[in-house]
Amino acid sequence: MMSPRLFHQEQSMIDQSTLNTSPQPTITIEDDRTGMSVATLKRAFLDNLFYLQGIDRSQATLYDYYVALAYTIRDRLLHRFIKTVATYKQEKVKVVCYLSAEFLMGRHLGNNLINLGLYDKIDQVMKEFDLDLNEIIEQEPDPGLGNGGLGRLAACFLDSLASLEVPAIGYGIRYEFGIFHQRIQDGWQVEVPDNWLRFGNPWEIPRADESVEVKLGGHTEIIHNEKNQPKVVWIPERTILAIPYDTPVPGYQTNTVNPLRLWKAEASEEFNFEAFNSGLYDRAVAEKMDAETISKVLYPNDNTPAGRELRLAQQYFFVSASLQDLIRIHLRTHPNLDTFYELTAIQLNDTHPAVAIAELMRLFVDRYDYDWDKAWDITQKTFAYTNHTLMPEALERWSVDLFAKLLPRHLEIIYEINHRFLTGLQTWFPNDEALVESLSLIEENHGKKIRMANLACVGSHAINGVAALHTELLKKDTLRDFAKLWPQKFFNKTNGVTPRRWILLSNPELSALVTEKIGDGWLKNLDEMRQIEKFVDDPEFCRRWREIKQNNKRNLAAYLLKYRNVQIDVNSLFDVQVKRIHEYKRQHLAALEIIHLYNRIKQNPHAEIVPRTFIFGGKAAPGYFMAKLIIKLINAVGEVVNNDPDVRGRLKVVFVSNFNVSLGQRIYPAADLSEQISTAGKEASGTGNMKFAMNGALTIGTLDGANIEIREEAGPENFFLFGLTAEQVYAMKENGYHPHTYYDNNFDLKAVIDRIAHGYFSPGNPNLFHPIVESLLHHDPYMLLADYQAYVGCQDEVSKAYADQDRWTKMSILNSARMGKFSSDRTIREYCKEIWDVPPVKISLDEYHPEYADL
Numbered sequence: 001m002m003s004p005r006l007f008h009q010e011q012s013m014i015d016q017s018t019l020n021t022s023p024q025p026t027i028t029i030e031d032d033r034t035g036m037s038v039a040t041l042k043r044a045f046l047d048n049l050f051y052l053q054g055i056d057r058s059q060a061t062l063y064d065y066y067v068a069l070a071y072t073i074r075d076r077l078l079h080r081f082i083k084t085v086a087t088y089k090q091e092k093v094k095v096v097c098y099l100s101a102e103f104l105m106g107r108h109l110g111n112n113l114i115n116l117g118l119y120d121k122i123d124q125v126m127k128e129f130d131l132d133l134n135e136i137i138e139q140e141p142d143p144g145l146g147n148g149g150l151g152r153l154a155a156c157f158l159d160s161l162a163s164l165e166v167p168a169i170g171y172g173i174r175y176e177f178g179i180f181h182q183r184i185q186d187g188w189q190v191e192v193p194d195n196w197l198r199f200g201n202p203w204e205i206p207r208a209d210e211s212v213e214v215k216l217g218g219h220t221e222i223i224h225n226e227k228n229q230p231k232v233v234w235i236p237e238r239t240i241l242a243i244p245y246d247t248p249v250p251g252y253q254t255n256t257v258n259p260l261r262l263w264k265a266e267a268s269e270e271f272n273f274e275a276f277n278s279g280l281y282d283r284a285v286a287e288k289m290d291a292e293t294i295s296k297v298l299y300p301n302d303n304t305p306a307g308r309e310l311r312l313a314q315q316y317f318f319v320s321a322s323l324q325d326l327i328r329i330h331l332r333t334h335p336n337l338d339t340f341y342e343l344t345a346i347q348l349n350d351t352h353p354a355v356a357i358a359e360l361m362r363l364f365v366d367r368y369d370y371d372w373d374k375a376w377d378i379t380q381k382t383f384a385y386t387n388h389t390l391m392p393e394a395l396e397r398w399s400v401d402l403f404a405k406l407l408p409r410h411l412e413i414i415y416e417i418n419h420r421f422l423t424g425l426q427t428w429f430p431n432d433e434a435l436v437e438s439l440s441l442i443e444e445n446h447g448k449k450i451r452m453a454n455l456a457c458v459g460s461h462a463i464n465g466v467a468a469l470h471t472e473l474l475k476k477d478t479l480r481d482f483a484k485l486w487p488q489k490f491f492n493k494t495n496g497v498t499p500r501r502w503i504l505l506s507n508p509e510l511s512a513l514v515t516e517k518i519g520d521g522w523l524k525n526l527d528e529m530r531q532i533e534k535f536v537d538d539p540e541f542c543r544r545w546r547e548i549k550q551n552n553k554r555n556l557a558a559y560l561l562k563y564r565n566v567q568i569d570v571n572s573l574f575d576v577q578v579k580r581i582h583e584y585k586r587q588h589l590a591a592l593e594i595i596h597l598y599n600r601i602k603q604n605p606h607a608e609i610v611p612r613t614f615i616f617g618g619k620a621a622p623g624y625f626m627a628k629l630i631i632k633l634i635n636a637v638g639e640v641v642n643n644d645p646d647v648r649g650r651l652k653v654v655f656v657s658n659f660n661v662s663l664g665q666r667i668y669p670a671a672d673l674s675e676q677i678s679t680a681g682k683e684a685s686g687t688g689n690m691k692f693a694m695n696g697a698l699t700i701g702t703l704d705g706a707n708i709e710i711r712e713e714a715g716p717e718n719f720f721l722f723g724l725t726a727e728q729v730y731a732m733k734e735n736g737y738h739p740h741t742y743y744d745n746n747f748d749l750k751a752v753i754d755r756i757a758h759g760y761f762s763p764g765n766p767n768l769f770h771p772i773v774e775s776l777l778h779h780d781p782y783m784l785l786a787d788y789q790a791y792v793g794c795q796d797e798v799s800k801a802y803a804d805q806d807r808w809t810k811m812s813i814l815n816s817a818r819m820g821k822f823s824s825d826r827t828i829r830e831y832c833k834e835i836w837d838v839p840p841v842k843i844s845l846d847e848y849h850p851e852y853a854d855l
């Protein structure tokens with residue numbers, strides 16, 4: 001055990017000349033306790049270890065070092081954070097409010113080091129303490145407050161907003177349990193709760209004084225006000241306290257640090273005093289726990305609505321808290337809310353926060369006494385809605401009964417919005433019953449339901465899809481009547497990802513090579529990556545490019561060996577499909593390809609096969625039977641293929657459990673081939689496809705989502721395209737699709753399906769995979785059989801290309817070079833200009849620090 005005296009001795013090893021030992025006349029950033037010099041950083045790190053973690057170096061674990069370092073970095077964000085928020089307030093700037101039920105942020109430490117420009121310095125500091133920065137970074141629990149692409153998009157957008165110096169707040173829920181931790185047992189997915197806050201969270205700051213009340217349940221009454229006018233009042237049944245927790249989100253090389261404000265639910269203070277005082281202590285405590293369930297757990301559904309009361313309560317909870325917060329902020333500097341929309345642009349990330357439209361109307365009309373038309377005008381000017389899916393079954397619809405129980409006043413408001421909307425329609429389109437039926441906010445058949453997408457469309461001034469094809473199909477199909485009514489409301493905003501996390505942090509060697517050749521401007525303007533095209537014929541550059549990919553593959557292999565106990569051949573082609581497991585994403589189509597190659601080997605053990613490692617990863621929604629069975633199928637196929645001596649190691653199947661952002665950072669840079677094989681017309685955009693291509697993987701993909709634009713940018717000769725187009729998919733369904741004929745007429749396909757159907761991969765349980773076989777042969781809603789032959793043929797082209805390493809390397813370089821469009825900076829610039837009308841605001845740090853003013 002090291003004594004405090006020894007601790008000070010250790011400190012005394014730090015260069016004394018840089019320590020602040022005598023009173024200073026003025027304090028500058030360099031010599032205050034949050035300075036950026038190596039000496040100050042070292043001292044702050046040791047201070048935090050001792051005074052915050054309460055431990056010294058002789059006892060500290062890697063986790064203690066992580067916490068000490070996290071606080072050291074958070075301290076360095078706080079000047080910028082406080083100055084940023086103060087600037088927004090003083091200058092009365094317009095702010096983007098990104099409302100999202102999910103933020104899949106990934107670990108903060110590494111990213112914050114990069115954005116503050118401290119990565120190399122801290123790496124050095126850790127080395128001087130005999131510590132490995134990478135090991136410390138690994139200690140942070142991955143905050144999994146999202147399911148997949150939608151939540152990760154929100155996180156990339158926050159990085160780009162701060163990097164482009166755009167005033168912005170992210171609003172969401174501080175789930176106590178994020179997306180479950182996935183284990184694989186006997187080939188099956190097992191869900192384990194993700195208690196990510198167990199050891200605290202150094203990145204968040206609770207702001208108890210900015211808590212707001214959110215009400216639920218009860219009924220409405222009509223009263224008469226002083227002018228004897230009738231007025232509706234809501235008499236709620238329950239009050240929940242919403243406590244904001246702010247996480248600072250820094251931009252890359254900017255002073256902007258925007259807040260991510262996540263709400264935690266707690267029992268309100270005056271809550272059930274009666275029960276408490278009458279001795280019903282247990283009931284008072286039970287009801288307190290009840291209140292806290294609202295922010296307890298993230299619903300693990302991706303692309304399928306939950307329809308549960310608690311989920312609606314969650315949505316309303318964070319929306320109501322966020323709008324009250326925004327109104328309070330507005331009224332700090334303005335006499336009334338007339339100008340609300342001039343200072344607040346609210347983006348709805350899918351329909352999860354769409355109840356905000358009814359809530360803002362309620363606040364304006366009931367609480368601030370606005371007349372309906374004025375309130376509606378402001379509401380429409382405030383909101384914009386991003387749609388994320390074309391699949392009708394994935395659109396949120398809340399039962400009217402549930403709504404009436406939880407939000408009786410909001411139900412009335414939605415009926416009123418609908419009544420006025422449909423009345424207006426009937427004057428323009430008299431007798432068009434079908435139009436009224438399709439646009440109505442209420443679905444009348446099989447139990448009344450509220451269509452949240454319709455509410456979002458009616459209450460917003462802008463509606464956008466997330467890739468060019470997606471937006472086209474929205475206008476033609478899913479939202480066609482809205483597009484006919486209001487064509488000017490529709491925009492396309494093709495998704496993007498942040499190159500800071502997804503290239504610089506994930507692929508440091510590639511980043512260093514690019515920067516050596518073209519400078520580091522590409523990190524702020526990814527279009528500059530085009531400049532590396534001029535090196536595609538430079539053999540030395542190509543050799544280094546290939547070597548870096550090889551190193552990334554080795555790093556992933558070492559990780560899988562160390563933490564998952566699987567060995568993979570780094571000289572094989574890494575063929576990767578990581579994303580949520582969903583039938584429309586067709587992980588089982590890739591499984592058919594593996595079985596096809598296996599059959600080829602079994603027929604001719606000497607067949608020429610380019611060695612491949614098939615790497616899968618992704619979580620299935622716990623209630624999604626087919627998705628879980630697909631995971632089992634992949635593992636079962638792996639079990640056979642990996643252990644068959646005839647294969648001689650040429651094929652290997654690995655299912656990497658618990659795919660999340662941190663694993664993604666290891667996997668995307670190590671991939672040779674990116675599998676983007678959804679049924680055309682089903683994947684709205686995809687963002688994984690962008691991360692792969694930026695890191696030099698080639699894509700095998702369908703003409704779906706952003707794949708189309710990736711292929712356009714990379715050049716068709718650098719993309720492995722196969723499969724039906726969205727139009728062909730629609731036409732085939734229209735004309736009657738008979739999957740069985742593909743099976744009957746394709747001997748190879750038949751052999752593949754029969755291997756599954758006859759129980760080859762499920763010895764002792766031949767019927768195990770029958771639900772998959774039955775679905776494929778008799779319905780095949782995602783048309784795997786129609787695309788099978790094209791896919792297998794295209795995979796042969798991939799193998800041929802990979803065998804020619806020079807050709808492959810050139811294609812890889814060109815993919816990376818041409819992905820500038822898919823930086824989320826480009827996406828955010830478009831939203832700012834065309835939807836939000838929000839300009840950037842510079843944050844200057846060159847004045848005194850207010851907290852030192854009276855020293």
Ligand SMILES: *Cc1c(COP(=O)(O)O)cnc(C)c1O
Pocket residue numbers: 147148149152578579580659660661664685686687688689691
């Ligand atoms: C990027 C990302 C996704 C989205 O992947 P898609 O292939 O676009 O579905 C999902 N999960 C994580 C952890 C990601 O980083």
